[in-house]
Amino acid sequence: xxxxxxxxxNVLELKNLEKFDDEQLSNLILxxxxxxxxxxxxxxxxxxxxxxxxxxxxxxxxxxxxxxxxIYTEKDIYSFISYxxxxxxxxxxxxxxxxxxxxxxxxxxxxKVASGKIKLKDFKSKLFNINNTLAGEVFKExxxxxxxxxxxxxxxxxxxxxxxxxxxxxxxxxKIQNKIIGVINFSHPEVNAFDEFCIFFFVSMVQLFSAxxxxxxxxxxxxxxNEQLQKEVNxxxxxxxxxxKKLYKxxxxxxxxxxxxxxxxxxxLEEEYARTLRYGNNFCLILFDLDNLKKINDTFxxxxxxxxxxxFAKILKTNKRKEDIAARIGGDEFGCIFIGASLEGAKKxxxxxKEELKKRYKKxxxxxxxxxxxxxxxxxxxxxxxxxxxxxxxxKGLFKAKKIRDTIEIIETK
Numbered sequence: 274x275x276x277x278x279x280x281x282x283n284v285l286e287l288k289n290l291e292k293f294d295d296e297q298l299s300n301l302i303l304x305x306x307x308x309x310x311x312x313x314x315x316x317x318x319x320x321x322x323x324x325x326x327x328x329x330x331x332x333x334x335x336x337x338x339x340x341x342x343x344i345y346t347e348k349d350i351y352s353f354i355s356y357x358x359x360x361x362x363x364x365x366x367x368x369x370x371x372x373x374x375x376x377x378x379x380x381x382x383x384x385k386v387a388s389g390k391i392k393l394k395d396f397k398s399k400l401f402n403i404n405n406t407l408a409g410e411v412f413k414e415x416x417x418x419x420x421x422x423x424x425x426x427x428x429x430x431x432x433x434x435x436x437x438x439x440x441x442x443x444x445x446x447x448k449i450q451n452k453i454i455g456v457i458n459f460s461h462p463e464v465n466a467f468d469e470f471c472i473f474f475f476v477s478m479v480q481l482f483s484a485x486x487x488x489x490x491x492x493x494x495x496x497x498x499n500e501q502l503q504k505e506v507n508x509x510x511x512x513x514x515x516x517x518k519k520l521y522k523x524x525x526x527x528x529x530x531x532x533x534x535x536x537x538x539x540x541x542l543e544e545e546y547a548r549t550l551r552y553g554n555n556f557c558l559i560l561f562d563l564d565n566l567k568k569i570n571d572t573f574x575x576x577x578x579x580x581x582x583x584x585f586a587k588i589l590k591t592n593k594r595k596e597d598i599a600a601r602i603g604g605d606e607f608g609c610i611f612i613g614a615s616l617e618g619a620k621k622x623x624x625x626x627k628e629e630l631k632k633r634y635k636k637x638x639x640x641x642x643x644x645x646x647x648x649x650x651x652x653x654x655x656x657x658x659x660x661x662x663x664x665x666x667x668x669k670g671l672f673k674a675k676k677i678r679d680t681i682e683i684i685e686t687k
Contacts, residue, residue, distance in 0.1 A: 331521075331524060332364050334517055334520060334521070336360045336361070336363075336364055337481060337485075337513070337517070339360065340356070340357050340360055340485060341485065341488070341513075343356055343357075344485070344488055344489050344492055345492065347489075348493065350486075350489060350490070350493075351385050351386055353489055354372055354385070354386045354486070355386050355388060357482060357485070358370045358372070358386060358388035358389075359388055361388075361478060362388055362389045365459070365471075365474065365475065365478070366461070366466065366467070366471055367389070367443075367459040367460065367461055367466075367467070367475070368389050368390050368391075368460065368461050368462060369387070369388070369389035369390055369391040369439070369458075369459070369460040369461070370387075370388050370389055370457065370458070370459055370460075371384060371386060371387040371388070371391070371457070371458045371460075372384075372385050372386040372387075372447075372455060372456075372457050372458075373385065373401060373408050373412075373455050373456045373457075373458070374454060374455040375403075375412065375453075375454060375455055376400075380402070380403050380404065381400045381401060381402055381403060382400070382401040382403060382406070382408050382409060382412060382455065382456060383399060383400060383401075384396055384399040384400075384401065385455075391439070391460070407420070407442065407444055408444050408456040408458060411444040411445065411446050411456050412446060412453055412455070412456050414446075415446050415448070415453055416446070417443060417444060417445040417446065417472075417476055418443075418444050419441075419442075419443045419467065419472060420441065420442045420443075421441055421464060421465035421466075421467075422440055422441070422464045422465065423439060423440060423441070423442055424440065438462045439460045439461070439462060440461065440462055440463055440464045440466070441460060441461040441462075441463060441464060441465060441466040441467055442458060442459070442460045443458070443459040443460075443467055443472060443475055444456050444457070444458045444459075445457050445458075445459070445475060445476055445479040446479075447479060447482065447483050447486075448483055449483050449486065449487050450487070457479050457482065459475050470528070473523065474520075477516060477519065477520055480516055481513065481516055481517075484509050484512050484513050484516070485513075487505075487509055488506060488509050488510075491505055491506060491509075492506075524536075525537035527586075527600070527601040529579060529582060529583065529601070530582060530583050530586035530587075530601050531583075531586065532586045532589065532590060532599050532600055532601055532607075533598060533599065533600035533601075534600060534601065534602075535600065535601070535602040535603070537598075537600060538598065538600035538602050538608050538610075539602075539660075539664075541598045541610060542558070542608075542610060542660050542664065543660045545610055545612065546659070546660035546663060547660075549648055549649045553649055554612075554613065554649050555612075555613050555614060555615065555647065555648075555649035556610055556611060556612050556613065556614065556647070556648065556649055557610075557611040557614040557615075557616065557618075557619035557645065557646065557647035558608065558609070558610055558611075558645070558646055558647075558663070558664070558667055559608070559609045559611070559619060559622075559623050559643055559644070559645045559681075560602075560606065560607070560608050560609075560643060560644045560645075560667055560668065560670075560671045561585070561589075561606070561607045561608075561609070561623075561626070561641050561642070561643045561671075562605055562606050562607075562641065562642050562643070562671055562674075562675055563581065563582070563585060563605040563639070563641055564639070564640045564641060564642055564675070564678045564679065565581075565637070565638070565639045565640060566578055566581060566582070566604070566605040568637075569581055569636075569637060569639070572637065573636065573637070577636065581634060581639065582601070582605065584630070584633060584634060585607065585630055585641065586599070586601060586607070588626055588629050588630055588633065589607060589609060589626065592622055592625060592626050592629070593609060593611070593622075594611075594612075596612045596613075597609065597610060597611050597612055597614075598610040598612075606671075614647065615647065616645075616647045616683075619645055619647055620645065620681070620683070623643050623645055623681045624681060626641070626643075627640070627641050627643065627679070627681065640678055640679035641679070642671065642674035642675045642677070642678055642679065642680055642681075642682075643671065643674060643680075643681045643682070644667050644668070644669075644670030644671035644673075644674055644681070644682040644683075644684060645667075645670075645681055645682070645683050645684065646663075646666070646667050646670070646683075646684035648663070666684060667684055670682040670683075670684045
């Protein structure tokens, strides 16, 4: 029994095992395994949270299409803005959205639209001095300002609102043709309610909003489209398309490494698996796991761990072809889909990636474990129930490789 416990302890890289009796050794192993399970659960939750963010961006793009259609039926601009905000409030993690417009003559901002739990009637005043208010500072400087807790920031005057408790505020300038026309405020009753991902979406939505308002004004100022109007509409539509592409790219990209994320990886894996079943096309799937990431984090700190993750992602990008897919699917886990690759070719690529990481990371010894399987025409093929079963089989191989470390496990589809 003690020999078995010692072997397990060595695999888990536990130190000074000989000084423990059997009961102490057993408890030590159980504690280590429990900590590892907690870490893996946390990483899984992180990937699930990001997947939710990706789904949110797709829903936002659908909402934008409905708003564009509304341009041609709504006549009053403030009713149109109110409709836009009602759409946004269903999707964004903000409980309140308001729009302030520059007074045509005075140095004041006028509150024109408020949507969510806070309404126009909740404000004691609808006029805000540009020189001594949060929105005024955003209007003058032309940059967004985020206040995670308004009770600790003098820029925000809480006396201007009565019925709704507000703690977090993000104010973003509205620009049309490089001219600031007003400010949009996003607010929430919780402290620090908006993270970096939320703020990115909010600022992108305001950019979209600016382009949409331009389209609205152009359309209603010119009931009959002339050539000049048509060119402007086309230009603004192109801007919308570019920003939509930017949002879509953000929804499928891992924010730390710049390669694809978990959601897009499984989407492409499902597509390639279906294509293989139908047409017999080859593809190889490789899973990688950084063996030493926890040790690097513990020794040098998480910023250095992030640097190791980004370096490995860069190595994956340089070793894949244009049509291949490289993605980060967990904290220290990566996946690569090599389209049309052979088993021998995929083996060489996996070994090359493994060795390149050792050469390029100099701060401490590092290694990577992996698992590889190829299916399709020219390879022995096992009909798994679906792509998820295929991935699970490979994930088991990766688990074996991680026990050995610094090795690539080959899964034979016999």
